Amino acid sequence: MRNFQIQYSNKVLTVTISRPKALNALNAELLEELNDIIQELYQNNDTRGLILTGDGDKAFVAGADIKELALLTQEQALELAKSGQALFKKIEDCPKPIIAAVNGFALGGGCELAMSCHIRIATENAKFGQPEINLGIIPGYGGTQRLTQLVGRGKALELMLTADQISAQEAKLLGLVNHVVSNRDELMSTANAIMNKIVSKSPLAVANIIKSVNAGFGFENAGYATEAECFAASTATNDFKEGTKSFIEKRQPSFTGR
Numbered sequence: 001m002r003n004f005q006i007q008y009s010n011k012v013l014t015v016t017i018s019r020p021k022a023l024n025a026l027n028a029e030l031l032e033e034l035n036d037i038i039q040e041l042y043q044n045n046d047t048r049g050l051i052l053t054g055d056g057d058k059a060f061v062a063g064a065d066i067k068e069l070a071l072l073t074q075e076q077a078l079e080l081a082k083s084g085q086a087l088f089k090k091i092e093d094c095p096k097p098i099i100a101a102v103n104g105f106a107l108g109g110g111c112e113l114a115m116s117c118h119i120r121i122a123t124e125n126a127k128f129g130q131p132e133i134n135l136g137i138i139p140g141y142g143g144t145q146r147l148t149q150l151v152g153r154g155k156a157l158e159l160m161l162t163a164d165q166i167s168a169q170e171a172k173l174l175g176l177v178n179h180v181v182s183n184r185d186e187l188m189s190t191a192n193a194i195m196n197k198i199v200s201k202s203p204l205a206v207a208n209i210i211k212s213v214n215a216g217f218g219f220e221n222a223g224y225a226t227e228a229e230c231f232a233a234s235t236a237t238n239d240f241k242e243g244t245k246s247f248i249e250k251r252q253p254s255f256t257g258r
């Protein structure tokens with residue numbers, strides 16, 4: 001695995017996303033590797049849970065890799081939206097607990113990844129947000145749905161429409177984060193303590209709770225499909241070209257609505 005460090009202890013995998021030069025941004029290779037890790041978690045009877053974190057103190061995941069995103073055709077975008085949504089759904093539906101230990105920026109696809117996990121714990125310096133609109137696109141990994149489920153429609157719309165970043169404390173007040181801790185050591189010890197508690201329970205009951213909770217949120221509703229279509233359509237615009245170009249050129253975008 002080129003983009004992960006993996007440790008195994010007491011039946012729990014600790015998986016660290018590691019692309020430090022790009023603040024752990026999600027590229028296609030990394031997502032394929034993550035898919036393999038999650039697949040293995042489903043299949044391996046000895047492993048009972050997974051803690052997902054980011055390398056370093058600065059970022060959990062600073063979003064999708066914008067430099068890679070800038071090269072997508074509309075067709076590739078629709079394909080990627082579907083496979084990405086499927087991966088994040090696989091995480092959400094995993095019968096074994098997956099805890100996001102958020103150690104810094106969780107933006108865009110990074111916030112969506114954390115939201116697909118069952119529980120989120122964050123360090124005080126963590127920042128959450130859906131800044132896709134700054135690139136002329138929309139969240140494409142289920143963020144329009146999961147953020148709305150977690151924080152409610154009004155706040156979710158505000159966060160997605162303004163691209164504002166919020167602190168870990170505010171995220172906790174909104175219900176986006178379960179616990180806030182002061183530093184990385186405390187982050188991992190809290191994640192492990194919660195994980196060990198869950199792992200001591202009946203695995204069948206754990207799986208059935210996750211299944212029942214998720215059944216109430218209907219992945220098959222129109223929201224996810226609409227998001228995938230709108231995401232793909234937004235990648236065919238001049239605004240998307242301008243949004244990604246302006247990020248790469250480190251300047252403010254100038255959108256025209258075309």
Ligand code: DAK
Binds near residue numbers: 023107
């Ligand atoms: N992608 C690529 N590189 C990134 C990156 C990203 N998302 N975020 C940071 N980097 C790189 C920077 O370019 C910089 O590289 P160099 O210039 O040194 O080569 C390096 O990481 C350090 O970043 P900064 O110099 O910018 O660090 P700062 O402390 O100044 O700022 C920051 C930290 C997190 C505020 C800033 O880096 C930032 O705004 N990053 C971008 C955040 C963002 O907009 N993320 C959302 C991306 S949109 C899809 C579905 C979903 C998505 C995509 C596709 N499909 C269905 C196909 C999701 C989209 C998104 O996530």
